[in-house]
Amino acid sequence: MVRSCDKACVGILALLSSVLVTSQLATASDGEDVVVSLFNGRNLEGWKSEGKAHWEVQDGLLIGRQGENNSPGDLLTEAAYANFDLIVEFRVTWPANSGVWYRYQSADQSYQADILEYKNPVAWTGTLYCTGKMFIAINKDPELVHRDSWNTLRIRADGNHHVVWLNGTEVANVRDDTSARGRIGFQIHAGDEFAKMQIAVKKVELRAL
Structure with a gap:
């Protein structure tokens, strides 16, 4: 009787193990909840600098600032992405336009979740910018921005539907067809008024949709 029970238990465990492995493989193959870190915290592998802004990695953080003579620039991924859920954790030295x-x-042809304090029209960090169209969604609440600490931007792009959250609050929800696929990156704007600007990034994580 004990031996029969042992055999039955072994059979049940084997079946459960098989189901679990199959489930894990199905999840992995479906690409569900697979989060990819685009910044490794060590170097700029996978990224490409365009323009004259200065980019480096310090103490595990991605740091961007103006180049010589307040020159601008961008840091962009080498890979392009279409539909995704993106999370970026950053902090800024103000005044800034990034x-x-x-x-x-x-x-x-691109979109940008802005990091700025704009005067005309009044727009704050989390405002959604589209090249050729200016702002297509505006964050009008300055209280959502953590000026002296870390902020989290979440960007969800699915087809022509764009949603942006700043520190957990939705600040943009629009539909636009300007660009369906492209690179991800950061901007450093020109101008001597932004001479002290510095953006520090500690997390860039993407989940494909």
């Missing part, structure tokens, strides 16, 4: 590029094909 942002997170996505679906970047060129300076004339």
Whole structure:
């Protein structure tokens, strides 16, 4: 009787193990909940600098600032992405005019979740910019921005549907067809008024949709 029970238990465990492995393989193959870190915390592998802004890695953080003579520039992924859920954790030295590029094909075809304090029209970090169209969604609440600490931008791009959250609050929800696929990156704007600007990034994580 004991031996029969042992055999039955072994059979049940084997079946459960098989089901678990099959389930894990199915999840992995479906690509569900697979989060990819685009910044490794050590170097700029997988990224390409365009323009004259200065980019480096310090103490596990991605640091960006203006180049010589307040020159601008971008740091962009080498790979392009279409539909995704992106999370970026950053902090800024103000005043600043920066942002997170996505679906970047060129300076004339891309989107940017802005990191700024804009005066006309009034717009704060989390505002969604589209090249050729200016702002297509505006964050009008300055209280959502953590000026002296870390912020989290979440960008979800699915087809022509764009949603942006700043520190957990939705600040943009629009539909636009300007760009369907492109690179992800960061911008450093020109101008001597932003001479002290520095953006520090500690997390860039993407989940494909």
